[in-house]
Amino acid sequence: MLIAYQEFFDYLIYERSLSPLTIQAYKRDIKEFALFLQQESLTIQDLDHKDLRLYSSSLLRKNNSQRSIARKISSLRTYFKFLNKNKYLTTNPFSYFESPRITHRLPEFLSFKEIEELLKVKLSEKEELNLRNLALIHLLYAGGLRVSELINLKLSDLDLENKELRVIGKGNKERIVLIYDLACSVLRNYLLNGRPLLVKEIDCPYLLLNKLGNKLTSRGVELILEKMGQQMKPPKRIYPHLIRHSFATHLLEGGADLRSIQELLGHESIEATQVYTHISSQTLQTGFRKAHPHSKKAP
Structure with missing residues (x-):
């Protein structure tokens, strides 16, 4: 058929x-x-x-x-x-044939304060796993990575001296992602004090490993973030793309232009990036209504 x-x-x-x-x-x-x-x-x-x-x-x-x-x-x-x-x-x-129209929902995102709280969560009694989890979140937030891009990162993709990551995205397309100083420091600590205690095969190329020494899976990342979110106050549903959305929203609110964010996210089309302008505008309006004295008064 x-x-x-x-x-x-x-x-x-x-x-x-x-x-x-x-x-x-x-x-x-x-x-x-x-x-x-x-x-x-x-x-x-x-x-x-x-x-x-x-x-x-x-x-x-x-x-x-x-x-x-x-x-x-x-x-x-x-x-x-x-x-x-x-x-x-x-x-x-x-x-x-005309495809059915989709009602687009604005992506959720974390505030910077919530990102800071998430970074403080420790799930394990084993410090090597806590170091890996910290590295994992910094990679998601520093680079706006998709979970598939995160788990496939190899040691050879890291260039901490130049504060860069080589990422293989959708359609096997390569891009360079910038990372901030704190993320570099966290990654160095993980590479020195965390990963050596997790790795079982010395020639394993992958950056992020699970407790058995194998490559971390997408589901593994999701479970880690879910558990970390449960320890926040109040508990919050955390998932990989939420941190990617937060990365893009915070960049835009900080003054980055859409084209730069498009490149960093690995979007083929600028239309996929433009959704963050609506989020930023919504945040701006909320902030204005809370802060401006006349916005609190009835006309």
Whole structure:
């Protein structure tokens, strides 16, 4: 029922260099669509935009969120564009199909005071794990890293003398991230007094290790941050992207320009970075209303 299925995934892996997690999401989305085709006795060759609207409605009836539906449709749009471009299909039904609109929520972020509180949390009785956790948070906050970028950092990516990190981001794209003096100091301490007590294989290339001496996983990072957030007063839900959002918001509030923040975050498009202007504006308005004496008076 599906056409050029393996060829499409070879294209995603070898030409677009997508991450394994993204590949898995594409597979789930396309298999779910294949099941829909089977249930409706449809074939890919006979599809039109009305069938796509029917599929979109079926996703809504299954209580998928707007964001999930948009992602599933985006996966299919990429698949059909590939089929059309490579002559597996003569027409692309998605050319006449408008994707559902998403209501964008402003990203959450931590205040600088909350970042400072988070940095003081100690989870373990073993100091080497506390040093690693401290290094982990400073890397997320100093560089605005994605969790996948964080866990894949290697010792060779660190240039503490020049206060830089080499980061491999989405699509296997490389960028240089700047880090501040305190982060460099914390990393030196971890490399000297923390990592040597965690590492089991001397030739292990990865910077951040778990208690068994293996490369730290995305889930491992999430669990560490969740537990640290529970020790804050009051407890707060902490996750890797929250710190990335905080990094970008604090830079903007400190006077950095959008283009610089775009480069540091590794965003392909400036539109993805512009959401932080709304956050900063919202923060500015809140601060103004609290601080300006006339804003507290009724007209």
